[in-house]
Each structure stands twice: as structure tokens, then as C-alpha cells.
Amino acid sequence: MTVSDTIAAVSTPPGEGAIALVRLSGANAIQIADKIFRGKELPSQFASHMQHLGEIFSANDQLIDQVVLSIHRAPASYTGEDLVEISCHGGTLVSAKVLEACLRAGARAARPGEFTERAFLNGKMDLTQAEAVIDLIRARTDLALRSATEQLEGRLGDQIGKIRDELIALLAHINASIDFPEEGIAPDEGETLCAPLDSIREEIAGLLATADQGRVLREGVRVVIYGATNAGKSSLLNRLLGYDRVIVSDTHGTTRDTIEETVNLDGVPIRLLDTAGLRASESELESEGIARTEKSLQLADLRLHIADRSVPKPAHFDGRTGEANEIVVLNKSDLPENKDWKNFTALRISCLTGEGLPQLQKEILTRIRQQNLRPRLGIVRSGADSPEPGNLAGVRCDRSGYGIARGRGSHWCGRRGADSRLRLQPVLYRQMINCILKR
Ligand SMILES: Nc1nc2c(ncn2[C@@H]2O[C@H](COP(=O)(O)OP(=O)(O)OP(=O)(O)O)[C@@H](O)[C@H]2O)c(=O)[nH]1
Ligand SMILES: [Mg+2]
Numbered sequence: 002m003t004v005s006d007t008i009a010a011v012s013t014p015p016g017e018g019a020i021a022l023v024r025l026s027g028a029n030a031i032q033i034a035d036k037i038f039r040g041k042e043l044p045s046q047f048a049s050h051m052q053h054l055g056e057i058f059s060a061n062d063q064l065i066d067q068v069v070l071s072i073h074r075a076p077a078s079y080t081g082e083d084l085v086e087i088s089c090h091g092g093t094l095v096s097a098k099v100l101e102a103c104l105r106a107g108a109r110a111a112r113p114g115e116f117t118e119r120a121f122l123n124g125k126m127d128l129t130q131a132e133a134v135i136d137l138i139r140a141r142t143d144l145a146l147r148s149a150t151e152q153l154e155g156r157l158g159d160q161i162g163k164i165r166d167e168l169i170a171l172l173a174h175i176n177a178s179i180d181f182p183e184e185g186i187a188p189d190e191g192e193t194l195c196a197p198l199d200s201i202r203e204e205i206a207g208l209l210a211t212a213d214q215g216r217v218l219r220e221g222v223r224v225v226i227y228g229a230t231n232a233g234k235s236s237l238l239n240r241l242l243g244y245d246r247v248i249v250s251d252t253h254g255t256t257r258d259t260i261e262e263t264v265n266l267d268g269v270p271i272r273l274l275d276t277a278g279l280r281a282s283e284s285e286l287e288s289e290g291i292a293r294t295e296k297s298l299q300l301a302d303l304r305l306h307i308a309d310r311s312v313p314k315p316a317h318f319d320g321r322t323g324e325a326n327e328i329v330v331l332n333k334s335d336l337p338e339n340k341d342w343k344n345f346t347a348l349r350i351s352c353l354t355g356e357g358l359p360q361l362q363k364e365i366l367t368r369i370r371q372q373n374l375r376p377r378l379g380i381v382r383s384g385a386d387s388p389e390p391g392n393l394a395g396v397r398c399d400r401s402g403y404g405i406a407r408g409r410g411s412h413w414c415g416r417r418g419a420d421s422r423l424r425l426q427p428v429l430y431r432q433m434i435n436c437i438l439k440r
Contacts, residue, residue, distance in 0.1 A: 007027025007033060007108045007109065008025070008109050008110070008116070008119075009023065009025045009108035009109070010024060010110065010111035010115075012116075014094065015093055019090070019091050020088050020089070020091050021089065021092070021095065021130065022089075023087040024102065025103055025108055026080045026083070027301055028083065028087045029107055029108070030084060031045050032107075036106040036418060037057050037103065038055050038068070038108050041053070041055075042057070047070075047072050049073055050071060051071060052069045053070055053071070054068075055069075056068065057066060057099050058102070060102065062104070065089075066089045066098070067089075069087075071082065072085050076123070078115065080119040080120045080123060080280050081119065081123025081124065090188060100429050117131050117135075130158060130258050131158040131311075133157075150208075154221075160204070166176065168201060171194070171197055171198070176388050179214070208397070209387070213219055221269075222269060222272065223265055223307070225297045226303060227294055227307070229308060230255075230278030230279070231252075231278065232309045233308045233352045237245040237275075237330070239352075241273060241358075242273070246262055253278065256278065256288050257258050257286055258277065260275045261274050261275075268368055271365070272343050274301075276298075277293065279294065279315075284376045301326070302367055302372070304328070305327075305361075306330065308331055310338050311333045314341040326368065326372060328348060328365065330348050330349075331350070332351065333353070334349040335356070348364060399420070
């Protein structure tokens with residue numbers, strides 16, 4: 002598939018820098034470069050992938066900048082189309098003027114991600130690799146970066162390709178046994194079909210299970226700090242961040258909104274959310290803050306319920322201490338403990354002295370691991386929420402068998418016993434495999 006128009010964009014981030022890169026891609030990219038570049042030769046005469054020094058001129062013949070330009074002829078380019086790269090001097094104005102010259106000479110401004118989209122459309126990479134490009138750009142930790150790099154190299158695509166090949170091989174056998182009965186091909190039935198499908202189902206479920214880890218690598222684990230006003234929530238966020246991000250004061254209700262920052266804990270990106278303290282609200286603004294706290298709690302992967310151990314236990318403190326996704330933290334261990342907390346099991350820390358903070362960080366990582374949110378290096382899947390492993394493309398798979406939802410009714414290939422339905426299996430399996438392959 003090819004796209005006809007030629008696109009252009011500044012590929013380096015906005016702001017000051019020594020060099021900026023403007024790229025052109027499409028059928029007219031080299032022709033446009035000929036119009037705006039002046040050097041010893043015209044770009045159309047350049048050998049592919051060689052850099053040439055020259056100057057870029059605007060439509061009204063004004064010198065914009067001295068640049069280095071290279072052309073990458075199709076199909077040996079990132080996008081698979083003719084691609085021109087212009088390295089000009091950094092700074093917003095110069096790169097914007099070079100881009101403007103490209104647009105005036107006939108290019109169209111590219112949409113975000115359109116160069117990679119073209120690479121995908123021209124078969125230079127598969128969808129998993131295209132998704133990995135954005136993960137790579139946005140990676141916040143080394144682990145996320147390595148994972149995205151592996152995906153870009155095609156590991157996820159290879160695994161999906163392997164599953165697809167296995168399904169096609171099964172399908173071919175089923176088709177042959179149904180469509181050419183006179184050839185005497187023994188139809189796969191019952192166990193002989195179920196066994197390979199079982200292993201394929203496990204492979205798919207294994208890949209889908211890593212989607213959550215992929216989300217964690219891309220977006221971070223959502224850790225929400227909540228508790229009574231003045232407990233030290235903002236102090237804890239500042240401590241974990243290593244700098245004073247949030248205002249801390251002894252006035253109750255200092256934090257009115259949810260504040261989010263990312264920290265890197267042992268390679269795991271953690272999205273820390275500091276929230277408005279819980280108490281019977283005194284103002285509309287504070288009630289809104291508390292409502293936001295509650296919303297954040299619903300979306301939390303892990304909650305840090307923090308209390309001030311030098312004051313009595315707050316009324317809202319229901320002590321959900323046993324929950325896997327909740328760590329109860331008693332702050333201000335440098336102050337004498339109020340009798341309400343005597344023998345209370347919780348992690349004791351002091352945001353003032355730093356005491357107990359390494360233990361808290363360790364506990365956060367342990368809980369993340371326990372909930373299987375700890376990312377391992379491996380496959381990540383971009384996109385929204387993870388689909389149910391047992392429900393793929395209208396195909397239901399569980400231990401008792403495989404079923405296809407069709408219209409209002411559904412067909413079910415049970416594995417329990419050799420009943421009459423087994424004779425239908427090849428046809429049903431064919432439909433089911435086709436269903437999966439269409440995804
Ligand atoms: N002694 C002592 N004081 C602390 C400690 N942690 C926080 N504080 C103090 O407790 C007060 C409240 O701290 P914050 O971090 O603003 O508390 P908060 O939970 O964010 O409060 P709100 O935003 O009002 O809900 C401040 O005066 C902090 O300096 C600690 O470990 N020891
Ligand atoms: Mg606060």
C-alpha cells in the first residue's frame with residue numbers, strides 16, 4: 002500500500018538545541034528538496050544515504066540556513082518511501098522556516114506518528130513494532146526502554162506470527178479433511194485437535210497476561226497516597242521524589258487537588274499521587290478535592306494509607322490493613338506515639354528524619370511483585386485495557402472446551418466425553434480458527 006502525498010515535519014523536539022532535523026517523505030520528497038536546496042549538486046543527483054552540505058532558500062529566494070541534507074531512496078528508507086532529511090541549526094525559528102519552505106514547495110504537514118504509520122503501511126514494520134516506536138520514545142526507565150527495543154526488533158510480532166502459523170497449519174489439515182474426503186486424510190478430532198489448540202490458547206493467554214506489565218512499563222504503577230489531613234502525605238511524596246515538589250504545612254487541608262509525579266523505583270516507573278486529606282470538608286473546594294481523592298483510590302494499583310501516629314486514630318481509619326493493594330503507614334515516628342496506635346501493625350516512618358523510608362520502598366516493590374504488576378523484561382502490548390484471556394474474538398476458551406458465539410446462539414465444542422457433538426468439531430474448529438485469525 003502506498004500513500005501519494007508528501008509529508009514534512011520537524012522531527013526533533015521544540016526548543017533550543019545545536020541541531021534540528023526536518024524530514025520529508027513521499028513521492029515528491031526529492032523533487033521538493035531540489036526546489037529549496039542549493040549546493041554543488043541537486044539532491045536528485047545525490048547518491049542515496051550520503052550527506053551533502055548546502056543551503057536552504059525560502060520561496061522568495063531568501064537564505065534560511067546552511068544545512069546538511071541526505072536523501073534515502075525508496076524502498077531503503079525508514080518509511081519505505083523517498084525520504085529527505087535536512088539537518089539545520091537548532092532553535093525553533095530556523096527549523097520552522099525550513100519546514101515552511103518544504104510546505105510552500107508542495108509538502109503537507111505530517112500528523113503526529115505519520116512517518117511511522119507510513120513505515121507500517123509500506124510494510125517496513127508490523128503493528129507491534131510501530132507501537133513499540135512510541136513506547137521507545139516515551140520510555141521512562143531502562144527496563145521500559147529495553148522492553149520497547151525488543152518489541153521494535155520484532156519479538157512480539159514473531160511470537161504472534163508463530164501462533165498464526167500454527168493455527169493456519171491446523172486449519173489446513175481440517176480444511177483438507179472436510180473438503181477432500183475422498184483423499185482419505187484422517188480428520189483431527191477430539192484430543193488430537195484439542196491438544197494443539199490448548200497449547201496455542203496457553204501461548205495467547207501468556208501474551209495477554211503480559212499486557213498489564215506492558216501498561217505498567219508505559220504508564221507506571223499507580224500508587225495513591227491518602228489519609229487524614231496533616232498526616233504527612235505531601236511530605237512523603239516529596240521524600241520519595243527526592244525534592245520539594247508539593248507544599249507542606251501544618252495547616253490542615255493544605256493539598257486541595259491530586260498531584261502526580263513519577264519516580265523510578267528499581268527500574269519500575271511509579272506514578273505517585275498525592276491527594277487532598279480526608280476529613281469532614283469545610284469548603285466546597287475541599288469537598289471537590291476529597292471527591293478526587295476517592296476517584297484516584299478507585300484507579301489505584303496500590304494505596305498508601307498514611308496516618309500521623311502522634312495524634313489519635315482518625316474516625317475514617319477503618320484499618321483495611323489486610324488488603325494486598327494497601328500499605329498502612331504510620332508517619333512521624335520521631336514524635337511520641339499516641340496510645341490509640343499501641344500494638345498497631347503498620348510500617349512506621351518519619352518523613353522528617355527519613356527513618357523507615359527504605360523499608361517502605363522495599364514494601365512497595367514487594368506488593369507490586371505480589372500483584373504481578375512487577376514488569377519483567379519481555380513482551381509488552383500497546384493499547385488500551387487487556388482483553389480477557391479466555392475470550393478472544395467471540396471465541397470462548399476455557400478448560401471445558403471451545404465455543405463460538407454465532408448470532409444469538411453459540412456452538413460449543415465440549416471436551417467432556419466423546420458425545421455426538423464431536424462429529425461436528427472439524428467444521429466448528431474451522432470457524433473458530435478463522436475467527437481468531439481475523440483478529
Ligand atoms: N515531626 C514530624 N513532622 C512531620 C513529619 N512528616 C510531616 N510532618 C509535618 O506535618 C505537617 C503536615 O505535613 P504535610 O505533608 O503537609 O501533610 P499532608 O498529609 O499533605 O496534609 P494535607 O495536605 O493538609 O492533607 C507539616 O508541618 C510537616 O512538616 C514527620 O515525619 N515528623
Ligand atoms: Mg498535602
